[in-house]
Amino acid sequence: MRMIGPLVGFLVLVEVTSGILQGYYTPLLTDIARHLNIDDGDVNWFESAQLMLSALAVPILAKLGDIYGHKRILLISTVLTAAASWGVAFAPGFWTFLAAWSLQGFYVVWLPMEIALIFSRVRRAPNRAVLTRRAAGLLVGALEFGVIAGALLGGILVEQLPLWLTLCVPAAAVTLCIFAVYFGVPESAALDGGTVDRTGFVLLAAGLLLLTSGLTFLRINGPGTWWVWAVLAAGAAAFLPFVRYELRRKDPLVDFRMLRSPSMWPVQLTAGLFGISVLGAQAPMSTFARTDPALHGYGLGLAASQVSIIIGTYVFAMLAGALLFPVAARRTTPRNTLVGASLLVGIGYGLFLPFHDTLPQALMNMLVAGLGSGALVAALPSAAAAAAPLNRTGMATGLTNTTKTIGGSFASAVFGIALAGAAADALSGGAGGGGTAAPLPGYLTVWAVCSVTAFIAAVALLLVPRLAFADPPLAAEEAAA
Template identity: 60%
Template sequence: MTEPASVSTTPSPLRGKAGAITMGLVGYLFFVEFVSGVLQGYYVPLISDLVEYLGIRDADFNWFEAAQLLLSALVVPVLAKLGDMIGHKKVLLISTVLTAGASWWLVFADSFWVFLAAWALQGFYVVWLPLEVALIFDRGRRSDTGASQTRRAAGYLVVALEAGAIVGALGGARVFAAFNENVTLTLMIPAIAVTAAFFVILFGVPESTPQPGRRLDTIGFILLTIALLTVTSGLTFLRINGPATWWVYALMVVGLLLLYPFGRWVLKHPDPAIDLRVLRQPSMWPVQLTAGLVGISILGAQAPLSTFAGTDPANGFGLGLDATERSYIIGAYLVAMIIGALLFPVVSRRFTPRLALIAASVTVGLGYLAFLVNNTTAVGVTLNMVVAGIGSGALVAALPAAAAAAAPLGQTGIATGLTNTTKTIGGAFASAVFAVVLVLAAGQAVTETASSLLGYLIVFAICGGAALVAAASLLFVPRLAFGDVAADEALIDAPR
C-alpha cells in the first residue's frame, strides 16, 4: 500500500514571503559548503608530497586523520548546542575563524607536531553543515513550508560540498605543479578560501533566533566529551596499533561505561547537553541511528575501496588501477552523491520524506552488496559505487534536515549536530573494524589471495548490511514525519 503524499505537494520557491528561506541565503551558504568540500579534497593528492616535506613516513599521516576525527567528534555537539543558545550564525563565524586560523597555521607548519596540531584544529569545519541546516530551518519556521524548503536547501548544500571536493581533489595537484612544487604557496589556497568564507558569512548570512534563558550544561558536555574521547581514541589506536593490542579494547569499554553517568546526569538536568527524551522519540532515534550506520560506508569504506581497486589482478582479485584511474571511480561516486542530494527532495515531495529516507538507505545497501557478485571489472565497480553514491548523497543532505524537522524549538542545532557526530563515530568504528577484518582474513584463510578477497567481501557486506539495518530502523518513524505539518507540530509540542 502506497503511503499518502506529504501535505505540501506543491513546491514553493525559495524566495518570496518575509522570513522564508531565500536563494540569497542558500547562495551564501552554498559558497561556504563549497569551501568545506575544497578542504576535504584539496590535500588528498598532496599527501605524498606533504610526507616528504615534513620528513615523516607514510604511516605517520594516519595521525593527522585520527586527530581531526577526534576533534570533530568532540566539538560538534558543544558548538551545535551553543548555536541554539546564542545564534547559529555566531557559532558558524567562530568555527570559521578557528578553521581559517588553523589553515594559515598549516601554511607555516614545518614539523610533525606543529602540523598535527594545525591539521586537527582545521577540523572545526565539520560543524558547518549542521549549523547551516539549523540556520536554514530556523529561518524556514516562519513560513508554512519550512521543512520541505530545508530539504531542498540541504540538497543544494551537499551539491556544493561534493563539487568543492571534486574541485579540490583535481586542483590540489595542479596548483602544486603551477607553484613549482612549493608547499607553502600551495597551502595558501585553502587558507584564502576559508578566509573568504568568513566574510561571506559575516555580510551575507542573517542570524537565527536563539531561545532566551538557555544555559550550557557544562558537566553534561564534560561527561560526554570524556566518553567520546575514550571510545574514539580506542578505535583510532585499534586501527593504528592493530588488533593484538589488548588495551585498546579496554579503552573502548571504559568509554561506553562512561555513557551511563552522562545519561543519569542529563535526565535530571533542566536544559541538558543532549535531551535523551527527545532523542528516544520515534521520529528522532532512527535518524541518528541511520547517520551512524551509513557513516560506516560513507567515511569508513573509502580506503578499502581504493586499495581494492589498486590491487594487481595477478593476485586473483582487484582491478590494478593506478591513482589517476582510481580518481575516475571516486569522481563518479561524488557525482552520484550530487544526483542523490538533488533527487531526495523530489522523491520526498512525490511520496513522503520517510519513504525517501528508506529508499536512500536501501540504495546504499544494494550498491555495496552488489560488490559480492560484481567486483571483477572497473565498469562493474563503478556501477556499484554510483548506486551507493546516489543513496549516500541523499542521506548526507536528508539526515540533518530530518533531524531539524523532528527537533523541538531551541534544539535544532544539537539535533543536526548529532547526525554529524554519530556519522563520525560510525566512520571511526568502521575504519578500525575494517582494518582488523582485513588483517584477520589474511591470516586465517587457506591462501593469501582467497584471504584478502574474503576480507574485502566482508567489508562490503558490513557496509551493505548496515545500510539495510538503517532502512529497517526507519520503518519505526511515523508515516508523515519530517513534513511541513510535522515541523509545525514540533513547534507546538516543544517543551517549555
C-alpha cells in the same frame, strides 16, 4: 525559496569551501608525507586526530548555537578553521602539522549550523520542511562540487607550485568564507537561550575521547592488545553517568528525551550506521582498485591517477542524490525517501560481493551507493531539524554529524583489522596471498558490513511515523482523512 534565496547563496559558498577542504588535500598526502619526513602510514594519524576533535567539538558547538545563535557559532568555527588551515600551510614539523590539521575539524559543524539557520529562517512558513529539504539538497550539492573541484585543483597546483604555496589555497578560501558569513548570513530568529552544561560536556568529552581513542588504538595495535579493550570499555562505561546526569537537567547538553522520540532516534541511528560506509569504506575501495589482478587474482589494477575515475563517479553520484532528494521527498514522503536512500546504499555495496572483477562493475556499484549516500547526507540533518523542538535544532542536526563520526571511527578500526588480518593470513600461506595486499575476504567483509548496516538503517527508518518530517498542513490532512 525566495525568502531564503540570499541566505542559501552565501551558505553555498561556505559549503563549496567545505568540499574543497575535504577533496583538496587527497592528492597531496604523499607530498605532505615527504615534506614532513614521515612514513605514508603515519598519514592515518591526521584523519584519526581530526575525527576525535570533530566528535568532541560538534555537540558543544551545536548546543552553543541554540543558546547564542547559529550564525555566531558558524562564524567562530569558520575563524578557527581558517586559522588552522593557515597553520597547515606553514607548520614546520609533524606535531604542529598534526595539531593544525586536527583543529581544521571545526568545519564539520558548518552544515548542521547552516541547516539550523535555514530552519530558523522559515520556521513560521507553512512549507518549512520542504524549503529546508530543498536548501539542504543545494548545500550538499555545493559540498560535493567543492570536493571535485578541490581534488582537481590540488592535483594540478601541487605539480606547478611549492607545497607551502599550494597549501595556502584552501586557507585563503576559508578566510574568504569569514566575510561571507559575517556580511551575508543573518542570525537565527527567536533564540530561546539556555545555559552551557559544563559538567555534561566534561562527561561527554571523557566518554568520546576514550571511545574514539580506543577505536584508533584498536586499528593500530590490533584486537590482541588487552589494554585497547580496557580503553573501549571505559569509554562505553563513561556514557552511563553522562546519560543519567543529562536526564536530570532541564537544559541538557544532549536532550535524551528528544532522542527517544520515534521520529528522532531512527535518524540518529541511521547517521551512525551511514558513517560506516561514507567515512570508512573509501580507503579500502582505493586500495582494492590499485591491487594488481595479475599478481593476486583480484583487484582492478588501476594506476594512482585512474583511481580518480571511481572517486569521481561516487562524488558525482552523491551530488545527483543530494539534488534529487527534495524531488523524491515531494513525490513520496520524506521518510520513504530516507528508506529508499538507505536501500540504495545497501544495494550498491551488496553488489560488490558478486560483481567486483571489472572497472564497469565497480563504477556501477559506486553509482548506486553514491546516489543513496548523497541523499542521506542532505536528508539526515534536515530530518533531524524537522523532528526537533524549535530550540533544539542545532543540537539535533549536530548530533547527526557526531554519530556519523563515531560510526566512521568504528568502521575505520574494524575494516583496518579485517584487511590487516586477511593480509596476515595471506603472508602465512592463505589463499590469494602474496605481498602486502589484503586478500579478497578482507574486502568482502568491508562491503558486507557496509551493505548490512545500510539495510538495518532502512528497517529502523520504517519505524518512523509515515508523515514524520513533513509540513504541518500535510500532517493535518492525513489526520483528517
